[in-house]
Amino acid sequence: MREFDVACLTPVEPMSGKEILALREREGVSQGIFARALNVRPKLVSEWERGEKKPSGPSLKLLSLVKAHGLVAII
Known part of the structure; x- marks a missing residue:
């Protein structure tokens, strides 16, 4: 964990x-x-x-992960 920083x-x-x-x-x-x-909610995605x-x-964090790694990264 000591090697973990913001760059990761x-x-x-x-x-x-x-x-x-x-x-x-x-x-x-x-x-x-x-x-x-x-x-x-689906309504929120629409909005x-x-x-x-x-x-x-x-x-927003989850959307960023999906953008970088695909939907499979969060399910």
Whole structure:
């Protein structure tokens, strides 16, 4: 653990609705399946994709992991 530092962490940057939609489509899943993998409501995924709401906290971290490593990284 002494070798573990910030450089080992997946960077977390804000994501636009278009980026989230593209990410979900890249993974080939519906909003419902994507929501279930992220442990959020399908309506929230829809709101993110339309730009009505922005992901933050744990959801944004999970989206960053999916972006970097694919959906399989979180399920």
